[in-house]
Amino acid sequence: MARSNERLAAGAPLLQVRDLAVEFRTVDGTVSAVEGVDLDLAAGETLAIVGESGSGKSTSAMAVIGLLPGNGRVTQGSILFEGEDLVGAPESVLRTIRGRSIGLVPQDPMSNLNPVAKIGSQIAETLLAHGLATRKNVDQRVVETLAAAGLPDAAERAKQYPHEFSGGMRQRALIAIGLACDPKLLIADEPTSALDVTVQKTILDQLDRMTGERGTAVMLITHDLGLAAERASRVVVMNRGRIVEQGPARQILEDPQQPYTQALVKAAPSVAAVRLRPEVFRRPDAAAQPGIASAPAGDTAPRAAEVPDAAAEASTPDHIVEVEGLTKTYKVRGSKEDFVAVNDVSFAIPRGETVAIVGESGSGKTTTARMMLKVIEPTSGVIRFDGQDVAALKGRDLKQFRQRVQPIFQDPYSSLNPMFSIERIISEPLEFYKRGSAKERAARVRQLLDDVALPQTMLRRYPSELSGGQRQRVAIARALALSPDMIVCDEPVSALDVLVQDQVLTLLRDLQREYGLSYLFISHDLAVVRLISDYVCVMKDGALVEAASSEEIFTNPRDPYTRRLLASIPGNELDIAV
Template sequence: MSEAPLLSIRDLEVSFRTDAGTTTAVRGVSFDVRAGETVAVVGESGSGKSTTAAAVIGLLAGNGRVTGGQILLDGVDLAALPPTELARLRGSRIGMVPQDPMSNLNPVRLVGRQVDETLVDNEVVPAGRARARTVELLEEAGLPDAGRRARQYPHEFSGGMRQRALIAMGLAARPALLIADEPTSALDVTVQRTILDNLTELTRSLGVAVLLITHDLGLAAERAQRVVVMYGGEVVEQGPSEALLRAPQHPYTRRLLAAAPSLASRRIELAKQGVLGADAVAADLLATTAGEHGHGAAAPAGAAAGARADVAARGGVGTPLVEVEHVSKVFSLRGKGLLARSQPFTAVDDVSFVVPRGRTVAVVGESGSGKSTVARMILGLLTPSSGRIRFDGEEVASGDRVDRAAQVRFRRRVQPIFQDPYASLDPLYTIYRTIEEPLRVHRVGDAAARRDRVHALMDDVALPHDLLRRYPGELSGGQRQRVAIARALALEPELVVCDEAVSALDVVVQSQVLHLLADLQARLGLSYLFISHDLAVVRQVADEVCVMQGGRVVERGSVDDVFERPATDYTRSLLAAIPGRGLQLGAGGDAA
């Protein structure tokens, strides 16, 4: 490894112009990245880590600019370059894998064409050879059947598949520096390992440096040589990854590690046992949700007692709320030729399971295993090709069978939290209107009561009230997901379908939200269907686990049985692929 750094950031300051004046988002940030080295920048949402990465590649928002310091790439100050010269370095010398897979892919262009364009624009290969290289890159990024997938549109891809396409584009020109902003947040653990193994191989064979922006401390510990911890726009600690994560010196780093889930974690039972636990973050959150500005304004103790009484009247905790019986879903995929017939594709094949009242059932599996398709059928957004889904004893209707009045009642009782916070929030709605909308649509309370409820929900998900006047485009990915969670909880539904609901959150907020969900479940008798590829999180939240592979359930059982005594090789491979699984992290290795 070269002694001179490839990237050297010195006393970086980044400011944004707002209606309230100039805000300094990053101040005094300094660190180096050497050729062939992976440096991870970690911190909670809003800490400035993504802003630092955007400053390096010259992609700050229009109201943002570098107001101090230097960003040196091979000795050249990128902050001082004219925009045209900096643009020439993007793609060729500096690659980027952004966090959000949907908003960074053109929805009306074939995925393969978009990768082709990257190759041609950066003069990697001639136009005539771009398609063959595109297929190779997509395969390299872990996309199965890459030749066929290249002829599809982004909406035909799962979230993980879209992210893999972006990774292929970021690596297309074999840049000297790859900025990876949460590159695997949408990926299951086995594909995540494929991608990260690929990045590791590139750093070794080509001397490619990786600036990894992540909230996954296990990934940082396992994949980065050095870790930079940011908080409030500043670097609070940095050093060799294992040394820093085993013996953190700064209180904030210790807090991050204490909040991080692991396979040693146990099912969150704090609220059920009536204790707050030792974790200060969980204690703060539980105090907030149970306190004067939590659910007190909109859902007093009587409402919670009423919800519990309702659960008891309907059969009690543990009786079936959702019954999935031999459900299959077959899609038609585009054929290869212009006049070719569509080909059937079975996404879900003879799946059966039950979600008991007041319990959490997790569905895990690789991207494309069918778990999100199952969730959408339970929500009534897709119609099963065969089989039946019943909610509270009544069949879930979709398509032409929908009775509008029954659908409104169903929607109030069942709420989703989707995976992609960029696509699930209306960009033209303020945050206040976004959270208030379900209350207004279902005519819950008057304007004052709805306002109090919105403020309580913002407290529940640890967001400041001044964000209510903003729009989704002004929030980070983690902040947007917290807004989506607040909106889903507004009506206090009986079933919440969480489709990768915490994958975009940093570990501190993730811990808060998971404890919030556990507390709400205990107080209101909520049931959760938890779709996730993060097995360490599943370990914390689930009572039962269904493991899906290729559209089928290959293993089902209690969380303890599945995690401690996996019955299939596939489940064992999922557990083995978790980043940082073998590392004992200081202050966080046994956090529960």
């Protein structure tokens, strides 16, 4: 396709989609995924398509670039790109357009980069395929492309493999590949969904700069409404394969007209939102004795967590967990210096309440959670659970600890055995610890399904047959099976869209109220933390830089790093309707 706009009428959009319908053939028959979609995208414009999982947003984008799965097909409508209809176009034409005229940044950088090919060779392949480099100058072009995407030491990075890159670096590599051929349109499908807020902001700023300089139009697929409002000029809202509302970004999100859009906006976590607070188990003295000290007024030094001394512990039995001087170091091959993953961290968790640990990737928050679960042992420091030193637990005491402290992991698919039915997954801990008879265990499993609002018909299904939100509910049910006192939640909603995320957070709140659960909540999403936490610990490079009540952290952050985290949240300054 020619790179000029000669075939475009004056003022015509770069991309015009009219009455688009897509269906998939399955063993159960034909499924309609997209129906009657109309949208326009002008040259240089950024358009965001938002909606929950299964709404058809990614399917619509893949139809544009001709990358539907083998069982999918466009059944009606037109897709005009630079005035040429791509529906029914020969594969040879589509191959020319992909990369050269329409670039793609897919969602998961690890699964979309070839793990056995160097990063540089993967970019070189794109440049050579479209005749934008020769064998003689391709290496230089690769370095220039990586440098433009913001990767430092681009010449060295080009020689590395994807597993040697961090998540943010892999995402930059995908952006480099997507923009390598200077396309007129870039489709970015959830380009930063798995990244922490500061890395996300850096990458999006880089993407904005690169597309702005080149005049590239962007179709941004996302479930993050704040990101859509901040980065796009227009927003399209999809539900069940149809567009329910579209218009200027701020207008759509500050004054949504359709009930579905209103529900999306209401469900979106915001740092301005109030805590989803379970009132029943909030003790009157808990707020006054949270185990996390605040700095005096006017004190700008980092606030640190404090653990009560023995006398205070005897008079204030509110803390189910006390962590003091926790440190974890690792030996580094080929280096004389150890790597300090967690450095002298202290905090306490009040009984029946939620303490969140937040920070960027590599801050040490997940390592802290693993030590709390006794999955790894600390190098030094003490973790006390109900007054007992966790490191000293053995035999019967350790077995009891394992039952009283349960985890909920980030990925609800990989943490569930795909070969087990839902019934077996939930009943497994009951069987392992020999809780009750077979009949009593079956009744307990049915009760747990009710507790997490799943129908009894789920019992015979397998994880692959469930949605992401349903799988996470199963993971929560399994964690509740042994009636624990505390649950360690490691990024439990980061992979979910806003409506499902809201449902899971509300479920966690209700379960805390019903059972008096204590939560250690690990997250990089501060807006989610604002909704779920009573107290917040902020970690950076393994150290605790600030710790206080949730209200104090979000209304009066004192450490520059905390302020930078809050400022990086997409849509933080928008007046989003609630």
